[in-house]
Amino acid sequence: MNLSVIRALVAKDFALFFRNRFYAYITFLGIVFYLIIYFVMPSSVDEELDIGLYAPVLPPAFKVLQTEEGFNIVSFDSDESLKDAVTEGIYHAGVSLPVDIMEKFTSGEKPLVTLYFSTSATEEVVNAIETTVRELAYLQTGQTLAIDISSEVLGTDMLGNQIPTRDRLRVMLVIVLVMFEMMGLASLISEEVEQGTIRALLITPMSTRELFAGKLIMGTGLAFVQGVLFMAIVGGLNQQSLLIITMLLLGSAMFTGTGFLVASLSRDMLSSMGWGVTILLIYAIPAFGVMFPGIITGWAKAIPSYYLVDTVHRASNFNASWGENWVNLLILFGFNIVIIWCGIMALRRRFQ
Amino acid sequence: MAQNAIIADNLTYLYGDLVAVDHISFSVARGEILGFLGPNGAGKTTTVKILTGQLKPKEGKATLLDMDVTRNVERVQAEIGVCFEETNLYQRMSAIENLKLFARLFGVTDFDSYALLKRVGLAGREKDRVENYSKGMKQRLMVARSLVSQPQILFLDEPTAGLDPTSSEAIRNIILEERKRGATIFLTTHDMMEADKLSDRVAFMNQGKIVALDTPHNLKQQYGKRALKARISSKDGRLESREIDLDTPQTADAVRGLFEKEKVVTIHSEEATLEDIFIKITGRRLTE
Numbered sequence: 001m002n003l004s005v006i007r008a009l010v011a012k013d014f015a016l017f018f019r020n021r022f023y024a025y026i027t028f029l030g031i032v033f034y035l036i037i038y039f040v041m042p043s044s045v046d047e048e049l050d051i052g053l054y055a056p057v058l059p060p061a062f063k064v065l066q067t068e069e070g071f072n073i074v075s076f077d078s079d080e081s082l083k084d085a086v087t088e089g090i091y092h093a094g095v096s097l098p099v100d101i102m103e104k105f106t107s108g109e110k111p112l113v114t115l116y117f118s119t120s121a122t123e124e125v126v127n128a129i130e131t132t133v134r135e136l137a138y139l140q141t142g143q144t145l146a147i148d149i150s151s152e153v154l155g156t157d158m159l160g161n162q163i164p165t166r167d168r169l170r171v172m173l174v175i176v177l178v179m180f181e182m183m184g185l186a187s188l189i190s191e192e193v194e195q196g197t198i199r200a201l202l203i204t205p206m207s208t209r210e211l212f213a214g215k216l217i218m219g220t221g222l223a224f225v226q227g228v229l230f231m232a233i234v235g236g237l238n239q240q241s242l243l244i245i246t247m248l249l250l251g252s253a254m255f256t257g258t259g260f261l262v263a264s265l266s267r268d269m270l271s272s273m274g275w276g277v278t279i280l281l282i283y284a285i286p287a288f289g290v291m292f293p294g295i296i297t298g299w300a301k302a303i304p305s306y307y308l309v310d311t312v313h314r315a316s317n318f319n320a321s322w323g324e325n326w327v328n329l330l331i332l333f334g335f336n337i338v339i340i341w342c343g344i345m346a347l348r349r350r351f352q
Numbered sequence: 353m354a355q356n357a358i359i360a361d362n363l364t365y366l367y368g369d370l371v372a373v374d375h376i377s378f379s380v381a382r383g384e385i386l387g388f389l390g391p392n393g394a395g396k397t398t399t400v401k402i403l404t405g406q407l408k409p410k411e412g413k414a415t416l417l418d419m420d421v422t423r424n425v426e427r428v429q430a431e432i433g434v435c436f437e438e439t440n441l442y443q444r445m446s447a448i449e450n451l452k453l454f455a456r457l458f459g460v461t462d463f464d465s466y467a468l469l470k471r472v473g474l475a476g477r478e479k480d481r482v483e484n485y486s487k488g489m490k491q492r493l494m495v496a497r498s499l500v501s502q503p504q505i506l507f508l509d510e511p512t513a514g515l516d517p518t519s520s521e522a523i524r525n526i527i528l529e530e531r532k533r534g535a536t537i538f539l540t541t542h543d544m545m546e547a548d549k550l551s552d553r554v555a556f557m558n559q560g561k562i563v564a565l566d567t568p569h570n571l572k573q574q575y576g577k578r579a580l581k582a583r584i585s586s587k588d589g590r591l592e593s594r595e596i597d598l599d600t601p602q603t604a605d606a607v608r609g610l611f612e613k614e615k616v617v618t619i620h621s622e623e624a625t626l627e628d629i630f631i632k633i634t635g636r637r638l639t640e
Contacts, residue, residue, distance in 0.1 A: 008456035012442070019444040196440030200497070203404055204457040205430035 001213060005206050009214030010221075016188060017222070022269075023184040027222075030180055031230060034173040038234050041166030048072040049125060052094040052116075054082040057102050061140035065095075065132070079114075086116040093117050093129050105140055113137070163317045170236055171313045172287035174227050175305060178252055179283055181223040182259040183276030189215065189263035189347065190272055198351055208351075212260075212344050219256030224249050231316070240315035243322055247315075247332065251308040254336045255283075260343025264350040286310065304335040357382045357505050357536035358403060362412035365398050372398040374560035375412065380553075382504075385527070385537040387551030387568075389544075389626065391636055395560040396540050397437075400507055403538070404434055417504060430458065433503035437510040437540075439490045443483040447474055447493050450482060451500055458501035465500075472496040473522050488519035495523055499530070506530055509540045524550060544626040554626060558634040568626060575632050576624025580607065584614040591617060 018024045047070065054076045055062065066073045076082040079096050086094040094116035098104070104111035113133055117126055138145065192198040201211060227248040231237050237244055258279055266272040286306040289296040290313045300306050307328040314320035322329075358380040365373040373395045380386045390396050401407040403414050405425035414421040416428045442450055448465050455463040469478045472492040482490060495511055508527065512520040527550055531537055541547050547554050548568045555565040564571060572578075578598040586592050594614070596606045598621070610616060624632075631637060 002459070004459070005457055008453055012445070012453050015449070016442065016444055195443070196436065196438050197442055199406070200434075200436065200440045200454075201457065203406065203429055203432075203434045204454065205426045205459070206457045207426060 001210050005210045006214045010218045013218040030177055034177050038166050038173060041169055043164050045162035045164055047162055050091045052076050052082045052085050052091040054079050055097040056099045059101055059140045061136045083116055086118050089118045092121050092125050167317055168291050170234055171290045171309055174230050175287050177230055178223040178227040179255050179280045182255040183272055185219040185259035186262035186266055186276055187269040187272040190266040193350055216256055219259050220252045223252035223255055236316045239319045243315050244312055247308055247311045250332050250336055254339050257340035257343040260347045264346035307332040355381055357417055359415040363402055363409045364411035366410055371560050376562045378562060378565055380536055382536055383534050384552045385531055385539055385550055387547035387554035388540045389547055389554055390557035394557040396557055404507055405429055431503060432505045433498035434507045435494050435498040435511050441482045446479045446481055448478045454497050455500045460501050468496050488515045491515055495526055505536045507538045548626055556630055563633050571629050572623050575629040579622050581622045582610060582619040583617045585617050
């Protein structure tokens with residue numbers, strides 16, 4: 001392969017890409033837009049439940065509430081002000097104890113404890129607070145629970161150290177950013193086919209291997225540089241940086257191969273966008289799984305981008321090492337070979 | 353070194369069941385301009401594609417500069433320049449960028465793009481993006497691009513189609529200059545006058561076959577009718593036309609009689625055009 005020829009082709013493709021105002025603006029604004037989204041997202045996870053408490057008399061057992069891990073208890077002067085605060089959604093729940101709670105406990109009657117919940121309170125929150133109040137009442141009346149509980153976190157204990165929303169979103173943002181270049185490349189290639197310039201290239205002594213090498217370098221380079229730049233700015237390379245960079249490089253090459261496939265199906269920029277968005281949505285599914293754990297199951301592993309998303313997420317957010325990701329790396333490499341080969345074959349047919 | 357730059361031997365190409373090129377054979381000598389004529393769909397473009405290595409023939413063999421095109425595509429393509437009928441320039445690049453790109457693809461290092469652009473009349477506009485050029489300027493740039501490697505064989509597909517007379521003349525001059533340089537030129541055109549003026553020989557192609565191949569002069573001799581056309585003034589002052597066939601034994605008497613008996617206003621010889629000959633051979637017009 002003639003490197004001078006490949007360099008000329010890459011320079012030409014970069015010039016054409018950035019002289020297309022739409023793709024030039026989208027590339028620049030895309031990075032800025034995704035950075036803004038990242039930085040406006042919460043940088044920490046509120047792991048405590050904010051609970052209001054109106055207790056004219058606080059039974060001794062209930063004092064535990066104020067030191068219980070996971071509860072942020074705020075006292076109120078009246079039942080009315082507690083109800084207002086919960087109604088406004090400032091607190092997830094409110095616990096209102098009656099004035100005569102101690103008398104009732106002493107006389108063996110059942111005091112009426114009122115629980116208030118905000119409209120956004122989930123079933124888990126309702127159940128947790130009801131159970132806690134019942135447990136405290138048992139304790140207050142001298143009845144102990146008949147079991148001891150031993151809690152154990154399997155894997156990394158993330159209590160107090162949960163992944164913030166923006167760091168979960170980070171994977172989604174970088175994948176979409178990198179994938180967007182797939183559409184730009186596809187549009188560039190289909191434009192070359194439609195305008196016949198590819199025919200002019202193929203009539204030169206340059207080989208088709210050099211042509212595809214140029215396109216692969218251009219597409220991969222453009223996507224990769226943006227991906228790495230974005231990850232560096234948002235702190236995604238603070239740990240396992242080499243692993244993440246390697247995966248981004250493989251991912252960029254895979255999306256470039258996909259760009260070849262899209263180009264072989266497209267006639268112009270609009271059809272490139274149509275096909276590109278369809279494939280982008282499919283490729284983005286594993287990233288939704290990172291955003292909302294549990295919504296997707298094993299079938300997502302059939303999507304090639306899963307291995308990229310999974311590795312980048314685990315490496316950047318959980319410091320997962322090469323040893324923990326080598327299977328993902330191999331599978332992604334395999335998908336790369338298949339997709340790039342299919343893309344080249346499809347484009348060859350299109351050129352002919 | 354063989355005398356022929358291009359040898360087509362029994363070339364055949366099919367698109368599905370449609371025979372686009374039907375067992376054609378011809379050769380083009382080094383330094384010769386061959387006009388390749390035929391109506392749309394005759395198989396001209398497919399023939400050019402085979403000769404330039406874009407298509408592999410289903411049968412037969414194309415040889416350019418003693419090299420089998422199918423087996424030596426890249427080597428053959430290094431020696432040829434192609435000017436396509438459709439404008440396939442990079443529109444968002446300047447003229448100079450277009451030329452420099454192709455010079456690098458051809459591996460040409462000592463390349464003076466300004467001189468080439470000056471030669472095709474584009475000096476002063478070399479840094480403008482091609483999308484801002486007129487059709488004539490784009491076509492001249494297409495011709496310039498085909499010349500970046502100083503090719504031994506030039507394939508020009510309708511190089512003057514739809515151009516103004518000045519641009520057409522500029523391109524014709526370049527073709528003649530290239531022939532002077534020693535290049536072999538394969539000229540595909542619909543313009544009969546152009547083919548007649550530029551070509552050493554012309555080939556007529558129809559329905560995938562070459563139906564005639566000779567010099568324009570010989571074709572006219574073989575198929576055309578030579579005549580004298582005169583306009584005479586009749587006794588009542590009206591102008592009338594007379595035609596005298598030049599290829600009959602009675603020609604001399606007829607000419608003498610014309611001048612003795614009539615008042616000749618104008619007289620000129622008339623020979624068949626290539627269009628007339630094509631119609632005579634194929635029953636079709638070239639512009640169909």
